[in-house]
Amino acid sequence: MAHATIRDVAREADVSVASVSRALNGHSNVRPELRRHVETVAAALGYVPHAGARNLSMARANAIGVVLPDLHGEFFSETLRGIDRAASERGLHLLLSNLHDGDRAVGMLHTMRGRVDGLIIMAPHIDPALLLAGIPPSIPAVLVNCAAPGKDRPTLQVDNGAGARVMTEHLIATGRRAIVHLSGPGSNAEARERVAGYCAAMDAAGLPQRIIEGDFMQETGAALTPQILHDHPDADAIFAANDMMAIGAMIALRAAGVDVPGRIALAGFDDIPLSRLISPSLTTMHVDIAGIGERAVARLTEAIAGSKDHQLEMSLPELMVRETTQKKPA
Amino acid sequence: MAHATIRDVAREADVSVASVSRALNGHSNVRPELRRHVETVAAALGYVPHAGARNLSMARANAIGVVLPDLHGEFFSETLRGIDRAASERGLHLLLSNLHDGDRAVGMLHTMRGRVDGLIIMAPHIDPALLLAGIPPSIPAVLVNCAAPGKDRPTLQVDNGAGARVMTEHLIATGRRAIVHLSGPGSNAEARERVAGYCAAMDAAGLPQRIIEGDFMQETGAALTPQILHDHPDADAIFAANDMMAIGAMIALRAAGVDVPGRIALAGFDDIPLSRLISPSLTTMHVDIAGIGERAVARLTEAIAGSKDHQLEMSLPELMVRETTQKKPA
DNA sequence: CTGTTAGCGCGTTCAT
């Protein structure tokens, strides 16, 4: 059976649609008796308001669009968790969209217009020019870890460069010298920043850069590890650009019978929950993943409310020393 | 600046709104020259159609609502991944909603009416009567692992009872006798089914049931482990109702210096990606988590298309023997 | 307090 509309309720209760609307939405100027009557009829008819129509008439969707590159791995699911928590606190729904490739990205962004009040966009892998052009200018949006500097959009970023530098310095401080960086894909802005941080630290210490490009996936971390061992037989540390690759590397190293951290130290980035659960536990840079999601929602609601504050908010990751980078034996 | 509407485009291009609509939606009965003109004007104005209005007029939202208990842990994020994949293949958006408590559940369900074409509901923790009453009858919905038998709704379920029984039998077959079941919360339908499977297997073997109630969380698994050790000093196996609790237990056992699986075997349920990455790797029941999400979308699109097929689809988990249940030394 | 009317932005008849 088709759904009852507000008009069905009005007819059945023998009142106007306006009264039904007022009664059901808790307006004060309604006779209590009439309100009860309307509520009864509505319940009897199984009436449920059509949220789409209400949104149109109120010019408010009570939803925010979330644009992520991928749901793979713990990083983005943690972010989503933070976003979800902050959003449901505010009574907002989440409209999800995965930006796999850059081409369909703009299309996806467009189909969200009129269904959400604002956008949270995490797209370190998308060309900034393309991305900024794709966001309808009239829609509030906050950019999270995007390549774009975000001139006229509120922006949240992790200081990947500083974080990578701190980690590299930590490895050097614990006696490592032949440190190989297993990087993320060159197309990814965060990956590039982490490479830069690693390079800066190695340069400052007068050590040679050794970089192998990966793609942030665990399987790739495992697959490239033999190559690292082959290309750099003297390697005494691997700094993976994220935890998933580090874990892949750890599995490969274990399979190859390499002692971690005895012969090779291992470090990651992100501090996903998993990094603490494996053994040996993984030294990594802690990023407040869920917290970033929450902050993003906060900034977005401000922007929706009309704030013109387009500040860049930069957060510094924190070094978490765990088992995989214990001091190198002399 | 406010967003341009179809009327702005019509006025600017000096044509009717109908023509703009036809031109932009690729209808055939439009003069190519006019189409190009409209497209130019639309681009110049930065016009992006208002999806909400379009949905209302077409009575189609091109979105499905996903209702999950929690985004915590890998189980639900994996499910979501499967749903997302299947949905974006079909050009559907995902409207997310977390059903924390049962009270607000019905309200959440209602606010989705008119914004989605159908619902995927995973709510093993919600009272079935409450839940079924809360779903607007006119909205297609598929129930996944819900307590409700799902008489007139397509339903997907994991055969938790059979799975738990298989696992318990495996533990018995490897020589364990004092098997403690670390269960999920009694309010959860899946948890109850797994308890029943465990009990059936223990009864069949003439072994005494030993059950401690947990809540599916890793922290709880860790916290309850000392109690298990205390209440059942002779325990030679722990069968946790899900992997997260099993991992918590493993951490606690390691901290207590208990040899796994030497002294105590350990088993989980779900086969989340993590269970394979930890060491020793966890014996568990494999559930095709992402696959269930995909199936749910498939069933839902059928229902939206008008299928009256309300069959119950039951899937059997598969035993994955890994390190934590190696045979007990004689 | 209540009913009437006019939109919200779009797709879609029905004429022309």
Add this chain to the structure above:
DNA sequence: ATGAACGCGCTAACAG
């Protein structure tokens, strides 16, 4: 091939 008019379901402004 194009335009005028109507309706999707709801809220809000305006009368009474």
